[in-house]
Amino acid sequence: xxxxxxxxxxxxxxxxxxxxxxxxxxxxxxxxxxxDIIDGQGLLMLPxxxxxxxHLDKNLFGMKWYRNEIGPRRIDRIETDRREKKRLGIDPARxxxxxxxxxxxxxxxxxxxxxxxxTEIGVANVAGVLETREKLAGWVDIQIVAFPQSGMLIRPGxxxxxxxxxxxGADIVGGIDPASIDRxxxxxxxxxxxxxxxxxxxxxxxxxxxxxxxxxCLELIVERTRALGMQGRVMVDHAYCLGMLEAATLDTLxxxxxxxxxxxxxxxxxxxxxxxxxxxxxxxxxxxxGSDGPRGTWEPYGRGDMLQRATMIxxxxxxxxxxxLELALDVCTVQGARALGLAGYGLAEGCVADxxxxxxxxxxxxxxxxxxxxxxxxxxxxxxxxxxxxxxxAP
Amino acid sequence: xxxxxxxxxxxxxxxxxxxxxxxxxxxxxxxxxxxDIIDGQGLLMLPxxxxxxxHLDKNLFGMKWYRNEIGPRRIDRIETDRREKKRLGIDPARxxxxxxxxxxxxxxxxxxxxxxxxTEIGVANVAGVLETREKLAGWVDIQIVAFPQSGMLIRPGxxxxxxxxxxxGADIVGGIDPASIDRxxxxxxxxxxxxxxxxxxxxxxxxxxxxxxxxxCLELIVERTRALGMQGRVMVDHAYCLGMLEAATLDTLxxxxxxxxxxxxxxxxxxxxxxxxxxxxxxxxxxxxGSDGPRGTWEPYGRGDMLQRATMIxxxxxxxxxxxLELALDVCTVQGARALGLAGYGLAEGCVADxxxxxxxxxxxxxxxxxxxxxxxxxxxxxxxxxxxxxxxAP
Numbered sequence: 001x002x003x004x005x006x007x008x009x010x011x012x013x014x015x016x017x018x019x020x021x022x023x024x025x026x027x028x029x030x031x032x033x034x035x036d037i038i039d040g041q042g043l044l045m046l047p048x049x050x051x052x053x054x055h056l057d058k059n060l061f062g063m064k065w066y067r068n069e070i071g072p073r074r075i076d077r078i079e080t081d082r083r084e085k086k087r088l089g090i091d092p093a094r095x096x097x098x099x100x101x102x103x104x105x106x107x108x109x110x111x112x113x114x115x116x117x118x119t120e121i122g123v124a125n126v127a128g129v130l131e132t133r134e135k136l137a138g139w140v141d142i143q144i145v146a147f148p149q150s151g152m153l154i155r156p157g158x159x160x161x162x163x164x165x166x167x168x169g170a171d172i173v174g175g176i177d178p179a180s181i182d183r184x185x186x187x188x189x190x191x192x193x194x195x196x197x198x199x200x201x202x203x204x205x206x207x208x209x210x211x212x213x214x215x216x217c218l219e220l221i222v223e224r225t226r227a228l229g230m231q232g233r234v235m236v237d238h239a240y241c242l243g244m245l246e247a248a249t250l251d252t253l254x255x256x257x258x259x260x261x262x263x264x265x266x267x268x269x270x271x272x273x274x275x276x277x278x279x280x281x282x283x284x285x286x287x288x289x290g291s292d293g294p295r296g297t298w299e300p301y302g303r304g305d306m307l308q309r310a311t312m313i314x315x316x317x318x319x320x321x322x323x324x325l326e327l328a329l330d331v332c333t334v335q336g337a338r339a340l341g342l343a344g345y346g347l348a349e350g351c352v353a354d355x356x357x358x359x360x361x362x363x364x365x366x367x368x369x370x371x372x373x374x375x376x377x378x379x380x381x382x383x384x385x386x387x388x389x390x391x392x393x394a395p
Numbered sequence: 396x397x398x399x400x401x402x403x404x405x406x407x408x409x410x411x412x413x414x415x416x417x418x419x420x421x422x423x424x425x426x427x428x429x430x431d432i433i434d435g436q437g438l439l440m441l442p443x444x445x446x447x448x449x450h451l452d453k454n455l456f457g458m459k460w461y462r463n464e465i466g467p468r469r470i471d472r473i474e475t476d477r478r479e480k481k482r483l484g485i486d487p488a489r490x491x492x493x494x495x496x497x498x499x500x501x502x503x504x505x506x507x508x509x510x511x512x513x514t515e516i517g518v519a520n521v522a523g524v525l526e527t528r529e530k531l532a533g534w535v536d537i538q539i540v541a542f543p544q545s546g547m548l549i550r551p552g553x554x555x556x557x558x559x560x561x562x563x564g565a566d567i568v569g570g571i572d573p574a575s576i577d578r579x580x581x582x583x584x585x586x587x588x589x590x591x592x593x594x595x596x597x598x599x600x601x602x603x604x605x606x607x608x609x610x611x612c613l614e615l616i617v618e619r620t621r622a623l624g625m626q627g628r629v630m631v632d633h634a635y636c637l638g639m640l641e642a643a644t645l646d647t648l649x650x651x652x653x654x655x656x657x658x659x660x661x662x663x664x665x666x667x668x669x670x671x672x673x674x675x676x677x678x679x680x681x682x683x684x685g686s687d688g689p690r691g692t693w694e695p696y697g698r699g700d701m702l703q704r705a706t707m708i709x710x711x712x713x714x715x716x717x718x719x720l721e722l723a724l725d726v727c728t729v730q731g732a733r734a735l736g737l738a739g740y741g742l743a744e745g746c747v748a749d750x751x752x753x754x755x756x757x758x759x760x761x762x763x764x765x766x767x768x769x770x771x772x773x774x775x776x777x778x779x780x781x782x783x784x785x786x787x788x789a790p
Contacts, residue, residue, distance in 0.1 A: 065756040068716050270665035271713030299715055300763035301706065311696065315707075318666030320694055321463050361460040368695035 003380035004032035010040030025380035048109030048354030049306035050336025053290025056096035092128025107356035114147035147174035202233035214241020231261035243273030258284035268313030288339035325364040398775035399427035405435030420775035443504030443749030444701035445731025448685025451491035487523025502751035509542035542569035597628035609636020626656035638668030653679035663708030683734035
């Protein structure tokens with residue numbers, strides 16, 4: 001399929017209707033004479049949606065409904081997760097393909113996924129998602145975090161498996177709850193940062209620690225990021241603590257995160273404390289969005305729709321003004337791209353032509369009530385129309 | 396159109412596939428020989444969704460996108476609301492018709508709407524919604540609350556207009572924030588209960604008062620409900636305070652609400668404290684759900700989808716287990732019908748045949764990721780298919 005396209009009559013981010021040229025998969029000033037012409041019908045054009053945090057390896061897309069009877073503690077879920085992965089036959093290659101293709105149809109053109117590494121499954125899940133990444137090269141950008149879901153220090157052998165995952169092709173060193181899961185925040189973070197240093201990889205840490213405990217862990221992360229010169233290469237996920245602190249403490253911490261270039265990922269969780277997105281952005285922190293685990297054993301909700309996630313982030317933050325809804329969208333697009341370090345992201349000339357067309361008057365309207373995705377374009381190629389992918393299918 | 400129907404191959408609430416007979420608009424033991432046959436294709440059958448709290452008179456469905464630049468206080472919104480209603484030409488008859496028809500296509504077969512009554516518009520909005528109720532008789536059940544949005548005691552003349560609204564056909568006496576808006580909780584509640592008594596009408600009160608202030612207002616409501624024998628005829632909306640109290644205080648208050656038959660309505664607000672649904676239900680309180688103000692000047696979000704509202708209520712309450720997702724659905728169906736006092740509601744033989752068919756394996760799945768509404772039936776008549784109403788249209 002040609003990567004020279006002329007999109008007629010689209011409205012970038014709700015601006016005036018215009019024609020948009022794409023040459024060699026990138027936005028261009030003038031159209032190629034051989035360009036395929038697409039009638040944009042005056043639709044709203046958004047940049048490709050960025051999924052900054054999910055778990056491609058263990059969703060249940062396309063599988064029988066899983067009756068969730070799991071207890072309320074995080075450890076109940078971790079243990080169920082390890083057990084059910086085997087019992088249900090959750091194949092990481094198949095399932096990652098299913099979720100990535102399904103969300104591509106929803107306009108998600110880039111994904112960072114945490115992939116379980118533990119002493120039971122070893123690096124099998126990483127291998128499965130690597131397979132999907134290869135199949136989807138050119139269709140969806142996929143970054144893989146080697147993720148010690150079951151704990152790292154508390155399960156000897158896990159660090160070695162994470163190193164193996166990095167050698168296999170994982171891009172990022174993961175971590176999880178340095179205090180509440182791994183029971184030693186300093187040792188956990190030292191180990192994670194050491195691994196990142198020795199492999200030359202960025203870091204992406206799950207951090208559910210609440211309140212002041214979470215704030216302390218963030219301080220430890222900031223200190224190590226600065227000391228090792230890893231500014232711009234560290235992300236912290238969920239960070240519920242950033243929704244639980246006194247205003248002055250939060251402001252101080254936000255300034256540190258901004259200064260150290262530590263990004264924050266939020267799912268806009270309706271039932272949990274959540275990072276105050278606007279305040280963090282005003283302080284200069286990069287804040288991105290993720291759908292975490294749609295249709296899995298952890299949570300049953302959703303389909304990995306990152307426009308719906310912008311809605312949730314807006315609602316969780318009490319946003320009602322248009323400029324704030326636009327901020328929620330920014331979190332799930334531009335900020336996500338910054339956090340993931342995506343090269344050439346955006347709607348400007350020269351950027352990679354990843355885009356979504358929807359029937360909405362303004363970007364705020366698209367966030368307020370996400371409309372169906374009419375057209376999805378990845379690097380200049382039409383990859384989905386009206387919810388169906390074209391040229392690529394899930395198993 | 397015939398009200399004798401045989402629904403073949405449907406799965407009520409996710410149970411085994413069965414045929415369901417409808418005679419004279421009600422579920423029956425055996426089908427009429429003249430029944431229209433509908434192929435249910437093994438779809439999941441849910442009872443009609445119940446919208447227990449919305450504002451049909453002032454949405455912006457089908458109107459140009461409204462750029463929201465409103466300040467953060469409730470009074471900013473109330474004042475904007477009064478001003479924009481005129482400036483934008485929000486016609487209550489037209490807009491109530493638009494929202495009711497749009498949500499019928501989403502499976503909402505019964506609605507309780509608060510309708511503004513104030514010294515500027517008088518009872519014009521009530522008259523407009525009464526017109527819609529008449530047009531939609533047999534299509535959607537609509538209950539009208541005479542609602543003093545701008546305050547009651549603080550705006551002299553409002554009470555008289557509310558009485559006029561009741562004489563015109565409003566069903567329920569409304570009220571709003573006895574302390575923070577009307578500045579005198581005892582006087583406000585005494586006036587509301589007196590009006591309800593003299594007109595023989597139920598009561599439905601907006602209560603945003605936080606924490607202990609809200610708890611005190613609830614105590615005043617419970618005292619008056621008991622003293623006047625109005626058990627089962629009083630509802631309190633939002634009741635953020637029920638998400639802000641210490642556990643023991645909440646338990647005591649929940650027992651009082653249950654004993655006095657005072658129902659609680661929640662929208663499952665992601666950015667606000669919210670009533671703890673499961674705890675209230677365990678205490679015996681009727682808890683129903685509402686979408687409040689979809690696409691309006693107050694909030695830009697949503698389309699009035701009550702299945703999506705069940706999702707939000709589930710997420711806000713941290714529900715992940717199937718039985719809890721089923722509870723969220725119950726809130727938006729059976730409990731809503733109880734709170735509204737709908738006669739003959741349910742899927743049992745003899746009940747009015749209000750139902751929705753969706754492509755989902757279980758009720759929990761329908762809550763986790765709301766699927767499109769394939770068929771909507773109101774009192775035995777197919778009123779919508781695949782998102783489009785049949786035989787009735789919005790202006």
